[in-house]
Amino acid sequence: MPQIRVTIWNEYRHExxxxxxxxxxxxxxxxxxxxxxxxxxxxxxxxxxxxxxxHGLSDSVLDATDVLFWWGxxxxxxxxxxxxxxxxxxxxxxxxxxxxHSGHFSKIFKRLMGTSCDLKWRAAGERExxxxxxxxxxIAAGVGEYIDLDxxxxxxxxxxxxxxxxxxFVSWFxxxxxxxxxxxxxxxxxxxxxxxxxxxxxxxxxxxxIRRVLANAARWAAPVAGPRRVFGNxxxxxxxxxxxx
Amino acid sequence: MPQIRVTIWNEYRHExxxxxxxxxxxxxxxxxxxxxxxxxxxxxxxxxxxxxxxHGLSDSVLDATDVLFWWGxxxxxxxxxxxxxxxxxxxxxxxxxxxxHSGHFSKIFKRLMGTSCDLKWRAAGERExxxxxxxxxxIAAGVGEYIDLDxxxxxxxxxxxxxxxxxxFVSWFxxxxxxxxxxxxxxxxxxxxxxxxxxxxxxxxxxxxIRRVLANAARWAAPVAGPRRVFGNxxxxxxxxxxxx
Amino acid sequence: MPQIRVTIWNEYRHExxxxxxxxxxxxxxxxxxxxxxxxxxxxxxxxxxxxxxxHGLSDSVLDATDVLFWWGxxxxxxxxxxxxxxxxxxxxxxxxxxxxHSGHFSKIFKRLMGTSCDLKWRAAGERExxxxxxxxxxIAAGVGEYIDLDxxxxxxxxxxxxxxxxxxFVSWFxxxxxxxxxxxxxxxxxxxxxxxxxxxxxxxxxxxxIRRVLANAARWAAPVAGPRRVFGNxxxxxxxxxxxx
Amino acid sequence: MPQIRVTIWNEYRHExxxxxxxxxxxxxxxxxxxxxxxxxxxxxxxxxxxxxxxHGLSDSVLDATDVLFWWGxxxxxxxxxxxxxxxxxxxxxxxxxxxxHSGHFSKIFKRLMGTSCDLKWRAAGERExxxxxxxxxxIAAGVGEYIDLDxxxxxxxxxxxxxxxxxxFVSWFxxxxxxxxxxxxxxxxxxxxxxxxxxxxxxxxxxxxIRRVLANAARWAAPVAGPRRVFGNxxxxxxxxxxxx
Numbered sequence: 005m006p007q008i009r010v011t012i013w014n015e016y017r018h019e020x021x022x023x024x025x026x027x028x029x030x031x032x033x034x035x036x037x038x039x040x041x042x043x044x045x046x047x048x049x050x051x052x053x054x055x056x057x058x059h060g061l062s063d064s065v066l067d068a069t070d071v072l073f074w075w076g077x078x079x080x081x082x083x084x085x086x087x088x089x090x091x092x093x094x095x096x097x098x099x100x101x102x103x104x105h106s107g108h109f110s111k112i113f114k115r116l117m118g119t120s121c122d123l124k125w126r127a128a129g130e131r132e133x134x135x136x137x138x139x140x141x142x143i144a145a146g147v148g149e150y151i152d153l154d155x156x157x158x159x160x161x162x163x164x165x166x167x168x169x170x171x172x173f174v175s176w177f178x179x180x181x182x183x184x185x186x187x188x189x190x191x192x193x194x195x196x197x198x199x200x201x202x203x204x205x206x207x208x209x210x211x212x213x214i215r216r217v218l219a220n221a222a223r224w225a226a227p228v229a230g231p232r233r234v235f236g237n238x239x240x241x242x243x244x245x246x247x248x249x
Numbered sequence: 250m251p252q253i254r255v256t257i258w259n260e261y262r263h264e265x266x267x268x269x270x271x272x273x274x275x276x277x278x279x280x281x282x283x284x285x286x287x288x289x290x291x292x293x294x295x296x297x298x299x300x301x302x303x304h305g306l307s308d309s310v311l312d313a314t315d316v317l318f319w320w321g322x323x324x325x326x327x328x329x330x331x332x333x334x335x336x337x338x339x340x341x342x343x344x345x346x347x348x349x350h351s352g353h354f355s356k357i358f359k360r361l362m363g364t365s366c367d368l369k370w371r372a373a374g375e376r377e378x379x380x381x382x383x384x385x386x387x388i389a390a391g392v393g394e395y396i397d398l399d400x401x402x403x404x405x406x407x408x409x410x411x412x413x414x415x416x417x418f419v420s421w422f423x424x425x426x427x428x429x430x431x432x433x434x435x436x437x438x439x440x441x442x443x444x445x446x447x448x449x450x451x452x453x454x455x456x457x458x459i460r461r462v463l464a465n466a467a468r469w470a471a472p473v474a475g476p477r478r479v480f481g482n483x484x485x486x487x488x489x490x491x492x493x494x
Numbered sequence: 495m496p497q498i499r500v501t502i503w504n505e506y507r508h509e510x511x512x513x514x515x516x517x518x519x520x521x522x523x524x525x526x527x528x529x530x531x532x533x534x535x536x537x538x539x540x541x542x543x544x545x546x547x548x549h550g551l552s553d554s555v556l557d558a559t560d561v562l563f564w565w566g567x568x569x570x571x572x573x574x575x576x577x578x579x580x581x582x583x584x585x586x587x588x589x590x591x592x593x594x595h596s597g598h599f600s601k602i603f604k605r606l607m608g609t610s611c612d613l614k615w616r617a618a619g620e621r622e623x624x625x626x627x628x629x630x631x632x633i634a635a636g637v638g639e640y641i642d643l644d645x646x647x648x649x650x651x652x653x654x655x656x657x658x659x660x661x662x663f664v665s666w667f668x669x670x671x672x673x674x675x676x677x678x679x680x681x682x683x684x685x686x687x688x689x690x691x692x693x694x695x696x697x698x699x700x701x702x703x704i705r706r707v708l709a710n711a712a713r714w715a716a717p718v719a720g721p722r723r724v725f726g727n728x729x730x731x732x733x734x735x736x737x738x739x
Numbered sequence: 740m741p742q743i744r745v746t747i748w749n750e751y752r753h754e755x756x757x758x759x760x761x762x763x764x765x766x767x768x769x770x771x772x773x774x775x776x777x778x779x780x781x782x783x784x785x786x787x788x789x790x791x792x793x794h795g796l797s798d799s800v801l802d803a804t805d806v807l808f809w810w811g812x813x814x815x816x817x818x819x820x821x822x823x824x825x826x827x828x829x830x831x832x833x834x835x836x837x838x839x840h841s842g843h844f845s846k847i848f849k850r851l852m853g854t855s856c857d858l859k860w861r862a863a864g865e866r867e868x869x870x871x872x873x874x875x876x877x878i879a880a881g882v883g884e885y886i887d888l889d890x891x892x893x894x895x896x897x898x899x900x901x902x903x904x905x906x907x908f909v910s911w912f913x914x915x916x917x918x919x920x921x922x923x924x925x926x927x928x929x930x931x932x933x934x935x936x937x938x939x940x941x942x943x944x945x946x947x948x949i950r951r952v953l954a955n956a957a958r959w960a961a962p963v964a965g966p967r968r969v970f971g972n973x974x975x976x977x978x979x980x981x982x983x984x
Contacts, residue, residue: 140928438630
């Protein structure tokens with residue numbers, strides 16, 4: 005079985021600019037995610053960051069990417085529109101996309117969703133409990149009934165995204181909110197998974213269950229060798245005699 | 250605009266058999282729901298209970314019912330299978346059905362869902378907060394971002410129902426659980442709404458927001474004058490020449 | 495019951511520039527749609543066209559619009575991006591949007607869908623049969639099992655849109671194609687209906703069933719007085735003591 | 740990677756009782772399906788038929804079944820209710836189920852769907868064209884834009900099933916009908932795929948594309964090692980202090 009080629013894209017500014025975040029993620033958020041994915045079979049992992057040339061997402065990198073992970077927060081506006089257009093086209097052509105936490109406000113996610121992707125938030129480091137609501141979904145393989153995170157930023161409803169095509173996790177927060185935390189979307193020939201946890205000030209991406217979910221998501225979002233999608237003007241009606249009963 | 254004819258069906262055993270429940274619902278749970286619906290326009294309300302002849306659901310009653318509400322708990326097994334078969338057929342033919350709280354285990358709901366409809370529960374009278382996750386849905390009209398209930402029984406995931414065709418409410422519970430509390434289903438020509446709150450020991454059906462949701466649900470679930478559904482053997486192919494371009 | 499205020503937006507170039515289209519739609523496509531809606535109760539109808547100032551979609555017009563219909567084809571690029579941004583925000587805030595036929599490639603529809611919205615087509619004037627696949631849906635009220643159109647442009651799968659939140663019509667074409675012709679979407683607090691038929695060279699908008707579907711769609715897409723959607727930073731955790739059990 | 744264990748259940752009466760069907764399927768319909776699956780990797784295939792003891796579906800067989808295929812037609816009523824109850828429970832616990840053609844009226848499919856599962860039909864051996872409408876779905880891997888079958892029984896809408904959780908194929912028929920031919924459902928921890936073609940009088944199960952779809956369906960429907968689903972009364976609220984922020 006061929007490896008799934010994953011590229012983890014990270015804004016990588018928090019960790020370089022503020023020591024408190026560097027302490028949590030000394031190898032960067034992308035480094036922690038990459039280490040987590042490497043604990044699981046069948047995944048070939050590379051990383052890319054905002055401040056690399058072409059944001060690390062050249063055509064040759066994207067050509068070699070089955071599933072792209074996306075973590076961004078304070079520099080969404082620095083991502084070139086051209087990159088967003090390229091990534092968007094790739095997703096519709098089948099590349100998987102896993103959008104993490106504050107990536108909800110990334111250009112690529114908003115473009116794919118068609119909504120504001122806005123939400124409620126509170127940075128109080130409170131308890132989050134992610135309940136599995138679709139226990140037969142491949143993204144929930146190997147986890148328990150719920151995943152507990154002692155300290156996370158809160159995201160609350162209303163989350164302005166389209167109704168997910170499959171809803172895998174719903175979060176409970178100590179402060180009284182709920183959130184649709186694991187949302188699957190099919191767009192074009194591509195699959196998109198939004199996964200809520202992962203604030204830069206909490207070691208969420210070192211959690212074994214979170215890592216398992218990310219590995220599952222990579223496998224679920226990998227491209228399928230489906231039919232080439234054909235658009236545009238099609239054959240004249242006169243040639244269709246064969247269709248007659 | 251013609252009135253929507255609602256029949257509220259209640260098991261009506263708790264309130265007759267135990268004083269503590271009679272104190273909460275002196276007119277029965279059905280009585281409280283009926284009073285709540287009567288506060289809203291366009292609804293013509295009657296009630297029916299388990300221990301009436303034919304469970305109060307004769308053909309003539311069902312003929313005059315656009316939307317049936319269903320509250321049951323400890324006597325699901327006493328509902329005649331024949332009644333369930335009749336109600337099931339009516340729903341597929343377009344009658345709306347609003348299933349309340351412990352009605353999740355009713356014969357009619359399980360038959361329509363095709364799953365166990367099982368769930369987790371705890372009778373601790375804890376706080377429930379129902380968040381609206383689909384603010385454009387007609388069932389959410391006139392309510393705020395959430396509905397707070399100071400004391401309710403907890404229902405928790407996993408809730409073994411099909412993925413809802415629309416998810417309107419998600420509940421947060423003080424004890425750490427979440428629940429898909431407002432679930433819409435389209436089955437045949439009929440619409441079904443499951444609404445979680447309403448334990449017999451709490452005055453939930455006197456809450457103005459809950460009453461508003463129930464009135465909205467009655468309007469949403471009312472039958473639509475759609476096409477008659479035609480099944481079975483159809484015209485021979487030879488007669489289809491008109492379809493040729 | 496208050497009237498639903500509908501604004502029908504039409505590109506209105508085909509009918510002014512080519513006599514063969516003017517013959518089919520002497521009052522413009524918008525004129526035919528408006529006349530059709532006026533045959534039905536509860537709708538207050540106005541029109542707007544591309545070459546009016548602000549494309550006829552000033553703030554005051556949009557303020558007075560519950561549901562916007564959109565027909566465009568060859569001049570999608572002439573619609574100002576600013577207008578698209580305004581309409582997009584209105585839809586997320588609850589304004590209904592009914593996108594017609596070649597409007598599948600309009601800026602506003604592509605922005606809301608997040609996909610290419612591409613499809614297959616053939617202009618052979620062949621027979622289209624629109625089957626109702628969701629007979630309980632309000633948009634199917636009053637029509638039969640299917641709607642026959644003797645001559646229409648063909649649109650075929652793959653139609654690159656998100657999986658619809660409800661699928662009401664599927665078209666059969668004489669030349670061998672199918673198409674998801676009536677697609678409902680919920681986005682933000684707004685509702686969107688895409689309806690396939692309506693090529694400029696066929697008198698589709700004079701068909702009584704098509705007119706009925708459009709009137710149904712206007713009613714279905716009308717805004718709901720749901721909760722105000724609240725986003726952003728929320729109250730500090732310390733104030734949440736009331737939530738404790 | 741462990742093999743997926745598939746059991747193909749066939750009514751196996753047509754082929755034994757009428758020579759014209761035996762000619763099409765000399766090894767039985769189950770034999771042709773089994774041969775088709777064996778052309779694909781990763782599947783371990785066995786068969787079972789109605790007239791074997793326990794219909795060939797003893798506990799030990801079901802214990803060794805990851806995905807059950809179901810073909811039945813004229814003897815649905817001969818399947819023991821007890822068997823249906825067992826299979827139903829297995830599906831909710833995660834066993835995959837692939838229901839074929841006239842299996843739409845099987846007890847197990849109706850029980851899982853909760854609807855009549857009725858449809859329109861015509862036995863004219865007309866052309867069917869199955870269009871892929873979800874090209875990124877794993878069940879569509881390796882097939883083209885559509886699958887052409889020269890001669891098949893027609894099934895037409897309205898098909899009285901719940902809205903599918905994913906719609907993969909829509910059929911076009913020469914006689915003017917359409918049909919939702921490839922429907923995915925998630926029920927409990929299990930996955931169900933309904934696939935329309937496969938009348939006993941046509942050699943559909945020898946078609947290479949149909950066989951590929953069936954193999955894909957087996958892989959898609961295979962159980963996921965998700966969380967054990969826990970139901971019933973849960974821990975008392977007093978023990979939940981750890982949940983406090």
